[in-house]
Structures are given as structure tokens and as C-alpha cells.
Amino acid sequence: MSTIAEIELPAKEFALRTALERTSNAEFDVVRVAAHDSDHVMPYLWVSADDMDALDSALREDRSVEELTLIEDLDDERLYRMHWVDQIHVVIHILVEEQATILNLHGKDDRWRLRILFPDRDSLSATYDFCQDTGLSIDVRNIYEISDTRHGLYGLTEEQHETLMMALEGGYYDVPRESTADDLADNLSISHQAVSERLRRGHRSLVKNALAVSPNDGRD
Incomplete structure (x- = not known):
């Protein structure tokens, strides 16, 4: 692998x-x-x-x-x-x-x-x-x-990938938004806080691994 x-x-x-x-x-x-x-x-x-x-x-x-x-x-x-x-x-x-x-x-x-x-x-x-x-x-x-899917290339966990894709497909990133973090939480059967954390960490991984790399990157 x-x-x-x-x-x-x-x-x-x-x-x-x-x-x-x-x-x-x-x-x-x-x-x-x-x-x-x-x-x-x-x-x-x-x-x-x-x-x-x-x-x-x-x-x-x-x-x-x-x-x-x-x-x-x-x-x-x-x-x-x-x-x-x-x-x-x-x-x-x-x-x-x-x-x-x-x-x-x-x-x-x-x-x-x-x-x-x-x-x-x-x-x-x-x-x-x-x-x-x-x-x-x-x-x-x-x-x-790298997992069997492409999300591993960008450092995403399976949970982060699932949440980001559900957010995209549900219109979370649209303007105006067609879904909220609460909607995502209900669909995933997790808390609002867990959704926010998955999105934040997923966004960070995408930016870090797809757009930039710096010797001073922090780690959560």
C-alpha cells in the first residue's frame, strides 16, 4: 500500500x-x-x-x-x-x-x-x-x-471525508446555504460539536496537503 x-x-x-x-x-x-x-x-x-x-x-x-x-x-x-x-x-x-x-x-x-x-x-x-x-x-x-479511496492522499480520515462530502452534496458550501451543521449532525447521528471538529480538521488537512506546506505547521 x-x-x-x-x-x-x-x-x-x-x-x-x-x-x-x-x-x-x-x-x-x-x-x-x-x-x-x-x-x-x-x-x-x-x-x-x-x-x-x-x-x-x-x-x-x-x-x-x-x-x-x-x-x-x-x-x-x-x-x-x-x-x-x-x-x-x-x-x-x-x-x-x-x-x-x-x-x-x-x-x-x-x-x-x-x-x-x-x-x-x-x-x-x-x-x-x-x-x-x-x-x-x-x-x-x-x-x-493511502487508503483505497483518494481522500487518503490529502491526509483525511474516513470520517472527515464522509462529513466533507455530505456537506458538499447537501449544499452546506452553497451561497446561500442549503443545509446547516445541525443538519449534518442529524444525518450523521453525531453531535454539532463533532461535526464542527470534523469540518475544521478536514479543511485544515485539505489546505495543508493540497495547497501549502510549511516547516512551521502546527498539529492538533
Whole structure:
């Protein structure tokens, strides 16, 4: 069964170390990454910082970066395509050796957080062993299995998925609303408080796992 894992690595042991260290409030959000061979990977990533020009200079001087290309400039953030050629052994291992998929990759302050879809639990274990053997300080923050339905991909429990789908189909999200939390509670035979908690936690999981990933995410 496929497994999703959230892991963290110190910034000093990963790509873009220099850019993170040299730029105030630098933040990297990788939207796509592919490994073309065993020597480099090509990510597309959004970047932001207090001084965008200083960040651009730091990226161009970072030894882990080659072939830096600015794709989009939105003033307060920029989209780049680049080649990573240094401190990327774990990414190569994940993508090439384990045939896994990196769903999210986020760098900020002194950490990188990766959210990875592994083919099975053994692939995750092999990646953990690889990091241990190569001296990488891997921290596995969360692990969960993908269920037979798609909701597991977004970190939803079966109860949260059931409640969200019932809310959608019952018009809870329509404007104006066609059903209320009390209606959901009656249909599910649970309390109003339980419905509110399922919706809140379900919404949080969807936003966190479908839209964003941050090293400072809290946990309920």
C-alpha cells in the first residue's frame, strides 16, 4: 500500500543552503521537481524574501544551482527554473531509486520539509536507511497509509471525508446555504460539536496537503 511521509532535513544538508543563509526571510516553495539523471534535478520553485534582488544574487552564487532561469516576477515573489547539482543525493534516491513522488518541498529558515508519496512502506524505510548511511539528519514527522479511496492522499480520515462530502452534496458550501451543521449532525447521528471538529480538521488537512506546506505547521 502506498505511503505518504512528511520528513524534515536541516538546510545545511540540502540544496540552496547558501541562499537561505545569506537572505533575510528567504522562503522556497517547490511546485515541481524531476530527476533527469543521477547528477542533477530540475525544480520549478516560487521564492520570496525581504530583498528579492539580494535573493536573486544569492541564488546565482549558490554552488548547488546551475542554469538559473527567471520564469515569472510578481514583485514580492518570483518563479524560477533551475538545476540543482549539489547536496541532492536524497532527492535522487527518492525519485530514481525508490520511484517515489515528491508532493511538496518547502524550505525556510534552517529546515526543508518534504512530503513524499512512496510506493510502499519499504521504500520509506530504504530512504530512512539511505539518509542514516550517508550522514543526513532526517526527521520523519508524520506517516500515513493511502487508503483505497483518494481522500487518503490529502491526509483525511474516513470520517472527515464522509462529513466533507455530505456537506458538499447537501449544499452546506452553497451561497446561500442549503443545509446547516445541525443538519449534518442529524444525518450523521453525531453531535454539532463533532461535526464542527470534523469540518475544521478536514479543511485544515485539505489546505495543508493540497495547497501549502510549511516547516512551521502546527498539529492538533
